[in-house]
Amino acid sequence: MQVNFFKPYNVSQLSAKKQENTAAVNNTSFGSITRIVTTPAGEMLYRNNSNFFRCDLDWSKAADYIIQKFPDGTKIRSFACSDGSEPYSLAMILIDRLGLNQAKKYFPIMANDVDNDMIAKAKKGILFIDYIDIILSLKNLKNLTMGDFFKKSVEVNKASRKSGYFELRDVVKDTVQFARADALAVAQNNPIPSIVLARNFLPYLPQAKRSALIETIASKMPKNGLLSLGRYDFNGDACSAYSSQYLTTCLKANNFKELNNLYNTFTKIG
Numbered sequence: 001m002q003v004n005f006f007k008p009y010n011v012s013q014l015s016a017k018k019q020e021n022t023a024a025v026n027n028t029s030f031g032s033i034t035r036i037v038t039t040p041a042g043e044m045l046y047r048n049n050s051n052f053f054r055c056d057l058d059w060s061k062a063a064d065y066i067i068q069k070f071p072d073g074t075k076i077r078s079f080a081c082s083d084g085s086e087p088y089s090l091a092m093i094l095i096d097r098l099g100l101n102q103a104k105k106y107f108p109i110m111a112n113d114v115d116n117d118m119i120a121k122a123k124k125g126i127l128f129i130d131y132i133d134i135i136l137s138l139k140n141l142k143n144l145t146m147g148d149f150f151k152k153s154v155e156v157n158k159a160s161r162k163s164g165y166f167e168l169r170d171v172v173k174d175t176v177q178f179a180r181a182d183a184l185a186v187a188q189n190n191p192i193p194s195i196v197l198a199r200n201f202l203p204y205l206p207q208a209k210r211s212a213l214i215e216t217i218a219s220k221m222p223k224n225g226l227l228s229l230g231r232y233d234f235n236g237d238a239c240s241a242y243s244s245q246y247l248t249t250c251l252k253a254n255n256f257k258e259l260n261n262l263y264n265t266f267t268k269i270g
Contacts, residue, residue: 050082053136056231063093073105075193080201081111084122091175112181125168192220200230218254
């Protein structure tokens with residue numbers, strides 16, 4: 001049986017869907033797209049793993065914080081953006097809260113990744129949709145559904161949880177500007193904006209580069225800025241020498257504090 005999750009819902013239907021799927025959201029670590037990049041010898045360099053509204057960030061609370069702290073708009077950058085699912089997620093939820101015209105003051109979101117293939121996918125805006133993406137969108141979107149952001153509706157098989165690739169509307173593609181670039185080079189050679197997504201890739205970097213990147217972002221970010229890291233950045237297993245203690249120490253030294261209601265998300269207080 002095919003279940004179309006992209007048809008328009010009224011408020012009561014959306015509420016029922018959210019209640020129905022709440023249990024499935026909790027503790028999931030599903031990634032809608034995974035790409036493992038290795039050396040010629042077969043050693044893993046990094047894993048590109050992303051999906052819409054990735055569950056280690058409360059996207060609703062993040063959007064509310066951005067709108068409250070920066071009502072006139074602000075620059076946003078996404079480091080290691082993979083296929084673009086996360087910056088597009090942020091764009092979607094800002095449009096959901098404000099409408100497209102009012103949300104434009106936060107666009108374009110600047111996004112970069114070192115992987116040429118991922119940047120090419122992101123620019124095309126043809127992204128993979130799976131059952132978990134629908135569940136997470138129902139948790140985060142209040143006024144719109146995922147179907148409002150794509151050129152055509154999509155049917156997701158509820159039993160197998162399989163779907164496929166679907167194209168974003170052009171107005172949604174325009175909300176993010178993608179470029180192939182090294183994260184450290186971008187951070188060192190450009191201003192750091194008030195909102196930064198740097199999520200779930202730090203353990204893959206060599207120790208010196210990882211330290212330089214987080215220090216550059218932390219020292220250059222303006223007051224009241226928001227830095228969103230990921231669960232993997234504090235619990236990564238990509239290299240045995242990785243330690244999350246450095247992250248905590250560096251952020252404290254640069255006057256960051258973790259927001260009480262946003263896991264692994266920090267604001268600069270001075």
